Amino acid sequence: MTPRQLPLYGLQVFEVAARHMSFTLAADELCLTQGAVSKQIAQLEQQLGYPLFHRQVRRLVLTSEGEALLPYVTRALATLGKGVEAARLARDHLRLKAPSCISRWLLREIMQFRKEHPEIEVEVTSVHEHDVDFAKEPFDLAIVFGPVPARQPRQTALFREQLTPVCAPALLESFGHSLNEPEDLVRFPLLHASRDRRDWTLWLKSVGAKGVNPASGQLFDTLDLAMNAAQQGFGVSMADVVLLEEELKRGTVITPFAQTLFTGNGYLLALPAARRTAEAAQLLHDWLAARHPLSDEPQPGPVPGETSAQAMP
Known part of the structure; x- marks a missing residue:
């Protein structure tokens, strides 16, 4: 008998009857009648070609064939049950990769998504890398950093990188100086998110x-660390105004x-090109894209929570 010919329902009835030793x-x-169970066992025995039970007065006894078959059926049904559960979890479980620098912004987004879709579990992996290789990495969806508009297939831009200096209000008081003009930065420590000091160099230019020397100041290995240091009053950091939108609103x-x-760069949603997109991944992709529609061209405007840094007494 080939696997395709196996009477799975009959084997399930056999396992239950053997476990209880009672039809x-x-x-x-x-949720069957006793007669339906008896009929299923009789049909299974006929298909297999050997008896599974000795039907004695008021009790059942497994035959030698039934004793040999039962442990295999039990293990097989348990394995099938695990497979069905794994398939359910795969549908409702999403593995997302994202750069660590957007962790705070992403956390707020994921928490809102889970409120609207509590049935979907989102597993977030936060890394220093800004790209993904779906052929080698076990992710269903990723947020990557790259040119905007997207130049790669299966990528959707979320928002453009928009940099400006930020600092804690207490920094001005502690230093006793104003920050009215960019040249005033010479009086404050600069915080850097990369060894090449690229962000400060580009903005100052x-x-x-x-x-103002863009090479001066404290170096960190991620934008998130530099922005955290700025919030704690250690200096002035370049920051993406989208990533700090809530902090800017709160002051x-x-x-x-x-x-x-x-x-010219930004953050993009990336889906695997070589395999079918998981249902949960497509749902989160579409949800994020709808919340953050991107215009064709960047639109400079007032920075969220923009505050003039006045001189401190």
Whole structure:
């Protein structure tokens, strides 16, 4: 008998009857009549070609064939049950990879998504890398950093990188200086998110600041660490205004200057191209894309929570 010919339902009835050693108790568990259970066992025995039970007065006894078959059927049904559960979890479980620098922004988004879709579990892996290789990594969806508009297939832009200096309000008081012009930065420690100090270099050049050394200050290995240090009053960091939108609204950080820099890059949703998209991944992808529709061109405007940094007495 080939696997395709196996009478799975009959084997399930056999396992229940053998566990109870009673057609009556098996019928109760399976919500059948005692006669239906007896008929299923008789049909199974006919298909297999050997008896499974000795039917004695008021009790059942397994035959030698039944004793040999039962442990295999038990294990097989348990394995099938695990498979069905794994398939259910695969449908409702989503593995998302994202750069660590967007962790706070992403946490707020995921918490809102879970409120609307509590049946979907989102497992987030936060890493320093800004890209993904779906052929080698076990993710269903990723947020990557790259050129905007997207140049790769199966990528959807979420938002453009928009950089400007930020600091804690208490920093100005502790230093006793104002931050009215970019040149005033020479009096404050700069915080950097990369060894090449690229963000500060680009922004200072874009505003034509003179006399401020972009190579000075404290170095961190991620944008998130630099932004955290700025919030704690250790200096002035370049920051993406989208990633700090909530902090800017609350006033835990301020933006001393109106000038922002669009770098041409941004954060994009990436789906695997070589395999079918998981239902949960497609749902989160579409949900995020709908919440963050991107215009064709960057639209410079006031920074969220923009605050003029005045001189402290």
